[in-house]
């Protein structure tokens with residue numbers, strides 16, 4: 517123990533906030549972790565160390581250090597930390613999100629890149645999403661006729677699940693679970709992943725599960741598997757029938773791969789993969805859409821420009837097709853600007869240091885959890901001109917994209933663990949946002965002035981059909 521303490525004290529990282537400071541800020545750290553960490557980084561520096569119990573977390577909020585972690589030493593930071601919660605259902609043994617770099621993880625990534633999220637596969641399933649987009653627009657049109665207020669976050673969430681479940685399974689996942697319940701399940705699973713769990717800091721408490729986080733998570737995963745299992749079984753049965761025609765969805769692709777070689781992926785892994793894809797893909801994309809709509813309503817000039825561009829390119833009142841997006845540079849800039857200011861994964865996903873690694877002259881100790889504060893980087897006035905102003909124009913004649921090559925903007929991460937679903941997320945974001953603003957004018961409820969909006973609150977708005 518003595519040797520360990522001595523070794524630790526040799527690390528040249530500045531001490532970071534004390535336990536007392538962490539406790540004092542704990543409510544804020546829990547409610548708004550990225551903002552609070554950005555505030556603390558002003559005192560403790562852009563490479564900040566938190567040590568609690570047996571766990572060291574390093575929070576990065578400079579581009580130089582981000583680049584060293586996600587590019588220069590990427591192979592040493594490409595594993596994830598494995599919070600206790602991932603051991604529910606042995607998910608850590610199958611999960612694309614939490615597996616370390618390993619043959620199984622490589623196989624799953626290969627399937628994602630080559631099959632599930634390749635341009636060819638996504639093009640083939642465009643029709644499924646087009647159908648869902650029409651349903652969303654019909655639903656909003658009806659609400660517009662009734663003069664109803666739309667909770668944009670909720671509508672976006674439901675639209676994202678529908679888009680994903682049609683792309684994955686060619687059917688509505690939600691009616692089987694109930695829409696409110698599904699939102700609750702996904703919300704709870706995500707919240708559980710982000711909730712500081714005493715067990716992760718003091719592993720000796722594992723058997724007690726003092727906050728009940730593992731118990732709850734197992735319960736919710738159970739509910740999702742209860743829906744997924746019969747769907748997969750039914751598809752396997754139908755595939756045995758003569759004359760079965762593939763539906764071009766991800767389940768058929770995965771079952772084709774599994775039929776060819778169950779070593780590549782088997783039934784159980786398919787279920788765990790869908791769990792990851794649904795949980796990782798729904799809330800992030802819905803949050804991205806809600807925040808972008810919020811910014812556009814807060815900035816009527818940007819809204820007008822985006823609407824004008826779409827109307828002139830595809831005609832007013834039409835849904836924006838995925839193939840239209842290349843001709844809509846302002847819409848693309850709007851999405852980038854929103855991802856800069858409101859990254860849906862504000863601390864990305866935790867990486868784990870494989871060995872001691874030198875980053876910008878400091879030693880990140882082996883086993884440390886590394887978080888990139890994407891939110892703080894996106895709002896840093898030293899990095900972005902007028903960082904707190906929503907200005908899509910900054911991206912109009914710039915080559916900055918979100919593919920993980922520009923370390924000032926990496927909302928989908930970078931390197932070998934970059935978000936595999938980003939090609940689908942990007943399509944959904946443009947498609948939904950473009951269609952919502954090309955089909956409706958949006959007004960805040962209670963005639964609220966856009967200047968008075970709270971940009972972090974839920975967006976409630978009234979759709980008015982465009983002339």
Ligand code: HEM
Nearest residue numbers: 613796797800801860861864865928929930933935937941
């Ligand atoms: C706007 C929407 C989204 C954002 C901002 C986002 C962001 C991220 C980020 C930051 C990571 C970690 C990357 C890293 O460590 O470098 C990630 C990983 C991941 N994302 Fe996304 N994501 C989005 C949508 C999706 C969608 C739609 C899916 C699937 C349908 C998805 C599936 C995943 C998976 C499976 C991983 C784990 C990959 C691995 O660890 O190898 N994401 N995402």
